[in-house]
Structures are given as structure tokens and as C-alpha cells.
Amino acid sequence: MKRAIKEIIECALSKAKEAGELELAQAPEVIVEKPRDEKMGDFATNVAMTMARSERKNPKVIAEIISRHIESGLNGLDSVEIAGPGFLNLKMSSNFFLGRLKDAVKQQNDFGESNVGQGIKILIEFVSANPTGPLHIGHGRGAAVGDALARILKKAGYDLSTEYYVNDVGNQMNILGRSTWLRYLELLGKDLEFPDDHYRGEYIKDIAQQAIDHSGKEYFDKPEEECVPFFKELAKNNILEGIKKDLTDFRVTFDNWFSEQSLYKDNSVEGAIEWLRDKGHVYDKDGAVWLKSSAFEDDKDRVIVKQTGEKTYFCSDIAYHQNKIRRGYKKLINLMGADHHGYVPRMEAVLQAMGYDKNIFKILLIQFVSLLRGGEKVSMSTRSGEFETLSDVVGEVGVDAARYYFLMRSSDAHLDFDLELAKQETPENPVFYIQYAHARICSIFRGAEEKGISFPDNDSIDLSPLVEEEELSIIKAVLAFPEVVEKSALALEVHRISHYLLDLVSRFHGYYSRHRVISDDVPLTLARLYLLDGLRITIRNGFDLMGISVPEKM
RNA sequence: GCCCCCGUAGCUCAGCAGGAUAGAGCAACGGAUUCCUAAUCCGUAGGUCAGGCGUUCGAAUCGCCUCGGGGGCACCA
Numbered sequence: 241m242k243r244a245i246k247e248i249i250e251c252a253l254s255k256a257k258e259a260g261e262l263e264l265a266q267a268p269e270v271i272v273e274k275p276r277d278e279k280m281g282d283f284a285t286n287v288a289m290t291m292a293r294s295e296r297k298n299p300k301v302i303a304e305i306i307s308r309h310i311e312s313g314l315n316g317l318d319s320v321e322i323a324g325p326g327f328l329n330l331k332m333s334s335n336f337f338l339g340r341l342k343d344a345v346k347q348q349n350d351f352g353e354s355n356v357g358q359g360i361k362i363l364i365e366f367v368s369a370n371p372t373g374p375l376h377i378g379h380g381r382g383a384a385v386g387d388a389l390a391r392i393l394k395k396a397g398y399d400l401s402t403e404y405y406v407n408d409v410g411n412q413m414n415i416l417g418r419s420t421w422l423r424y425l426e427l428l429g430k431d432l433e434f435p436d437d438h439y440r441g442e443y444i445k446d447i448a449q450q451a452i453d454h455s456g457k458e459y460f461d462k463p464e465e466e467c468v469p470f471f472k473e474l475a476k477n478n479i480l481e482g483i484k485k486d487l488t489d490f491r492v493t494f495d496n497w498f499s500e501q502s503l504y505k506d507n508s509v510e511g512a513i514e515w516l517r518d519k520g521h522v523y524d525k526d527g528a529v530w531l532k533s534s535a536f537e538d539d540k541d542r543v544i545v546k547q548t549g550e551k552t553y554f555c556s557d558i559a560y561h562q563n564k565i566r567r568g569y570k571k572l573i574n575l576m577g578a579d580h581h582g583y584v585p586r587m588e589a590v591l592q593a594m595g596y597d598k599n600i601f602k603i604l605l606i607q608f609v610s611l612l613r614g615g616e617k618v619s620m621s622t623r624s625g626e627f628e629t630l631s632d633v634v635g636e637v638g639v640d641a642a643r644y645y646f647l648m649r650s651s652d653a654h655l656d657f658d659l660e661l662a663k664q665e666t667p668e669n670p671v672f673y674i675q676y677a678h679a680r681i682c683s684i685f686r687g688a689e690e691k692g693i694s695f696p697d698n699d700s701i702d703l704s705p706l707v708e709e710e711e712l713s714i715i716k717a718v719l720a721f722p723e724v725v726e727k728s729a730l731a732l733e734v735h736r737i738s739h740y741l742l743d744l745v746s747r748f749h750g751y752y753s754r755h756r757v758i759s760d761d762v763p764l765t766l767a768r769l770y771l772l773d774g775l776r777i778t779i780r781n782g783f784d785l786m787g788i789s790v791p792e793k794m
Numbered sequence: 795g796c797c798c799c800c801g802u803a804g805c806u807c808a809g810c811a812g813g814a815u816a817g818a819g820c821a822a823c824g825g826a827u828u829c830c831u832a833a834u835c836c837g838u839a840g841g842u843c844a845g846g847c848g849u850u851c852g853a854a855u856c857g858c859c860u861c862g863g864g865g866g867c868a869c870c871a
Contacts, residue, residue, distance in 0.1 A: 271811095273813095275814075276813090276814065276815085276816095277814080277815085284813095284814090289813075289851085289852090292851080299851085323814070324813080324814045325813075325814075325851075327814070370871060372871090410870085411870070412870075413871095526869085527869090528869055529869095539796075539797080539867080542869090543868090543869040544869090545869085546869040547869060548869080550869085552868095552869065552870085552871090553870070553871045554871095577865095578798075578799065578864090578865060578866080579865060579866060580866085580871095581797075581799080581865080581867095582797070582798080582866050582867050583866095584797095584798080585797085605798070605799075607799060607864085607865085608799095608864075608865070648807090649806090649807070649808090650807090650808085652799060652800075653800065653807080654799080654800070654863095654864065654865090656806075661806095670819075672833055673819095673833075673834090676831080676834080679831070679833090680830085680831055680833095680834085683830070684830050685830095686830090687830050688830085730811095731811095735808085739807095739808060739809090739818085742808095742818075742819085743818080746818085746819095749834055750834090750835065750836085752830085752831095752834075752835085753832095753834065753835040753836080754835080754836095756829070756830065757830060758830050759830095793831090
């Protein structure tokens with residue numbers, strides 16, 4: 241939409257140049273935006289102000305020159321005004337917007353799509369929680385944000401894939417196996433002291449019980465070396481299945497589950513180390529192997545192979561990211577908990593050591609979630625096993641409210657998640673407010689159907705009865721949707737969608753209370769229904785990006 | 795000590811690729827239901843944008859410093 245405006249301005253600029261009224265040594269970039277206040281016009285541009293210096297003219301004079309060369313009536317342009325320090329405010333005719341509303345409604349579920357992504361291949365990796373226990377609420381935020389971002393980026397025209405990296409190697413996995421084995425022995429009556437640094441959650445006991453149900457006392461007398469691998473595998477698979485289920489219940493699915501172990505099996509890890517060593521980015525010291533990450537803005541060098549010969553987590557991560565790029569992804573997005581932020585410089589260093597621009601790699605840090613219950617903090621500790629799992633939370637407040645809550649705030653900001661508020665059906669929990677608008681609209685359509693109102697097809701509908709200021713303002717808000725999606729994709733910020741929808745829907749609720757949609761005036765009724773259809777499509781598409789349902793009845 | 799995020803109305807937060815009078819919800823106060831869903835709407839009140847300096851025609855927005863809150867600085871993952 242703004243494109244059309246930009247063209248109008250650019251056209252006027254070149255005419256002014258031809259007429260010798262402006263120098264235009266270099267064509268200025270025309271930025272079209274929305275004025276703060278709708279009364280000032282539909283679009284505004286500050287070109288005159290940005291040109292002031294190079295033209296050595298007062299912004300207002302430049303604005304005046306430009307406005308003289310703008311042809312009124314062209315492209316639905318109604319009027320041009322100069323305002324403030326030199327803004328050009330453009331007003332469009334209502335036909336301009338009505339026509340575009342029809343385009344939007346025609347697009348149905350596709351409305352909101354754009355091609356800013358230009359089909360660029362992106363991989364977004366998120367959650368990637370270790371398969372050592374069920375997902376907790378912090379993972380939930382990452383899951384909601386990652387999943388919504390994926391949907392948004394797709395809508396904005398990126399070729400996007402999602403991936404979950406499974407850390408199925410390393411010491412944590414051994415501890416997991418050992419924890420399960422010990423619980424198994426306990427359940428079979430052995431008296432032992434359960435170590436503090438092992439996984440103490442109840443779920444470990446459940447898995448141990450399964451082993452008993454399945455294999456009885458088979459592992460009771462066997463030595464540890466034989467048992468731990470078995471229990472490790474059992475526990476891992478079990479927990480991973482639980483994670484998948486929790487995510488599916490939360491409407492989050494992944495295109496690919498990538499196993500860390502696979503990087504060892506196909507020698508990718510060794511290969512990556514050798515590759516880096518050839519390039520001179522790796523050296524030996526104190527019996528360990530180091531990556532010279534300090535050469536790329538990291539604080540210090542990092543160990544990739546320990547004295548013991550074990551590879552660090554970081555080491556397989558190097559191979560993993562090399563693998564991602566080799567699969568053809570042009571941009572990598574990783575979501576991590578904010579507590580991992582120290583990890584960012586070293587990963588950027590790796591990318592650079594491998595010869596890539598660090599800008600192809602973007603780590604989004606998701607800030608902490610504090611779980612509250614009626615204003616009181618709920619304590620979370622994985623170790624003690626007393627923590628709120630994602631599935632508990634979703635079970636209590638529902639998927640829609642949980643997702644909305646996770647997505648309503650910028651992921652840069654700490655989030656207070658109050659279970660009581662999330663459950664309440666008040667405007668403080670706006671998910672219901674938005675869903676209610678959708679349900680209301682659907683209810684109106686049901687009413688129309690009962691009255692036997694028949695709808696003309698898209699092209700022949702007459703929208704000219706939509707003359708109310710409020711109606712036009714709703715239409716403009718609807719038409720802003722694709723741009724909101726675009727900006728949200730570029731900034732990687734999901735919360736823009738929820739704020740937009742909230743604003744959109746509150747316009748509708750106000751309109752609804754002041755105007756009747758269904759009346760004896762048939763053309764007006766049809767036009768208003770059409771407007772509501774556009775609204776309904778926008779709400780549906782917007783909530784779809786957030787993974788939230790839109791009920792037809794509430 | 796170093797690094798990351800945050801600080802905007804009583805509360806929870808938007809706004810930040812500089813732009814016109816800083817917004818919303820909740821809470822407070824006052825109203826609206828013969829009529830399409832009151833899970834709604836309308837109105838009133840509420841501000842040193844943490845503080846300072848700087849860049850600019852113009853700063854909540856950009857830069858530097860200070861203060862306050864949270865998190866992180868492993869041959870853990």
C-alpha cells in the first residue's frame with residue numbers, strides 16, 4: 241500500500257527536478273509512514289525535512305514545491321497538505337481503501353502474505369531442551385516464540401524450516417542413565433543413597449518402573465557399565481517422547497529432530513575439528529584442544545576437546561552449525577534462554593572461523609519467565625523436582641491463553657506469568673477479548689443467514705454504503721495487517737501481532753456497540769457484513785500466526 | 795571486574811531503522827442493556843519516559859556516564 245504512495249512522491253520529485261525547482265543531486269529515500277493521528281491524513285512523508293540540508297532550503301518550501309507537482313486524483317489520492325515542520329500529509333479517497341479491502345477478502349487465508357523473505361532459506365532452531373526431563377515453563381516460552389516466528393517468517397515469504405537439536409550425548413546423559421538405574425534398584429528394594437547431583441524428579445521413578453514392568457529384575461545384579469547404557473537409552477527415548485507430546489499438545493511441531501549423536505556417528509565432529517585445524521583456528525594446550533575464538537571477538541579461547549579426550553558440547557555445536565550451513569540454509573536463527581547469552585560471542589566466532597559472515601547467524605535470547613500464582617512467586621527448581629512443567633501449565637490455563645501470554649510481550653523482557661490471571665476471562669487476559677470479537681462476528685453472520693440474506697459475489701458487492709468514519713478506520717486497520725506481519729518478521733518480534741490484534745479488535749467492539757450491522761437497509765447490511773468478513777479473516781490469520789484458535793461461539 | 799536484558803501512568807506493559815499533543819489494559823471514579831453475544835461499550839482522572847551529558851532543526855527512541863532490578867561469566871549442557 242505504501243508502495244503506491246512512494247511512487248506518487250517519487251514522481252512528483254522527478255517532475256520538480258525537471259522543472260528546475262529542486263537540485264536532487266541524489267535521489268532521497270522516500271519513507272512513507274502513518275501519521276500519529278489519523279485526522280492528519282492517511283500517509284505522511286518527511287522527505288522534505290530530510291532534503292532540507294542538501295537542498296539548502298527550508299523544509300516547508302521544499303514541501304510546497306513537491307506538493308505542487310503531485311497530481312491530485314491520481315492513484316486514489318484525495319489531497320495533500322503540508323503540516324508541522326514540513327511533513328507532507330496525504331489523504332486518500334475512500335475508494336482507494338474499499339478496493340483494497342476487496343483484495344484482502346479475496347485472499348482469505350493468504351491475506352497478510354508478503355514476499356519480503358524472497359524465498360530465502362532459513363533454519364530456526366528452538367527449544368532444544370536436553371532430554372533429561374520434561375519441558376518446563378521457560379521452554380514453553382521458547383516454544384511459543386519459536387513456533388510463532390516460524391509461522392510469521394513463512395507468511396513473510398521465507399523458505400523456513402524448524403529444527404530441534406537433541407543433546408543425546410555427554411555427561412548429562414550418563415547422569416540421566418545412572419539416575420534411572422539407581423531408582424530402578426531402589427524400587428526393587430535395594431537400599432542406597434541417591435546422589436544430590438542426579439535427577440531427582442518423579443518422572444525418573446516412572447521410567448524405572450517401566451523398566452521393571454518390561455524386563456523385571458534383569459538389571460538388578462549386573463555391573464554399572466552394563467546397566468547405565470541401557471537405562472540411558474530407555475530414559476532418553478521416554479523423555480523425548482514426552483517432550484514431543486507436550487509440544488504437539490502445545491501446537492508446536494518441528495520439521496526435523498536433529499540428533500547430536502549423529503554428528504559423531506558420521507564423523508562430522510572430527511571433520512569439523514580437522515577442518516578448523518587446517519585453517520589454523522585450533523591449537524593444543526595443556527593436553528586439551530582449543531578453538532582460537534578470541535581472534536573473533538570472543539573474550540577467550542574455548543576448549544573443544546577436554547584433557548580426557550571427551551569433546552565438549554561446544555565442539556559438537558561447531559559441527560552442527562557447519563552442517564546447517566552445508567544443508568543450504570542462508571540464515572540461521574537460534575532461540576536460547578537468556579542465561580546462555582555468554583554463548584553468543586563464541587558461536588559467532590565459530591561462524592567467522594568457518595568463513596561466514598556472522599550476520600547470517602542470529603541468536604534470539606528469550607528472557608526469563610517468572611511463574612506467579614495470584615501474585616505470589618512459584619519456585620522452580622529442576623533439581624528438587626518441584627517445578628512447574630509446561631504440560632501442567634497448559635493443562636491449567638489452556639493452550640490459547642498460555643501461548644498468548646508467552647507471545648504478548650517482547651521476548652527481550654522478563655515475563656511474569658500469573659496462572660490466576662491467565663485463567664481469568666477478563667480483558668487483563670486479552671486472548672478472550674480477541675476471541676470474543678471473532679465469535680461475535682460469527683454470531684452476526686449466523687444471524688444474517690437465519691434472515692436469509694444472500695451475499696453477492698466478491699466483485700459485484702457494493703461497498704459505497706460504508707461511509708462512517710469508524711468503518712473507514714477499521715478498514716485501514718485491517719489493511720495494515722500485511723505490513724505488521726512484515727515488520728514482525730524483519731524484527732523477529734512476535735508481540736507486534738498481538739498488539740496489533742488488540743487494537744484492531746477494540747475498534748470493532750466500539751463500532752459494534754454504536755452501529756447495527758443487520759438492518760432493513762439491505763445494501764448497507766451487505767457492505768457491513770463484508771467489512772466484518774475482512775475483520776474476521778484478519779483476526780483468524782493473525783491468531784493463526786500465534787497458533788491460537790478462533791472459536792465461532794463462546 | 796567484564797558481558798547481556800530491563801527501567802515509560804498506582805500496577806502490567808506498548809511505542810524505540812529520531813519526527814507532530816507519549817499510548818493501551820488493569821486498578822480508581824462516573825455512566826450505558828426495548829435491538830446482531832455486557833467475556834462489551836462510553837467518559838473522567840492519572841507522566842520529571844530512572845538521572846545526567848552529548849549528537850541533531852528535532853531525542854522516550856541514537857552515543858557516553860551514573861544509579862536501580864534481573865541474568866551470565868566451566869576442560870557443564
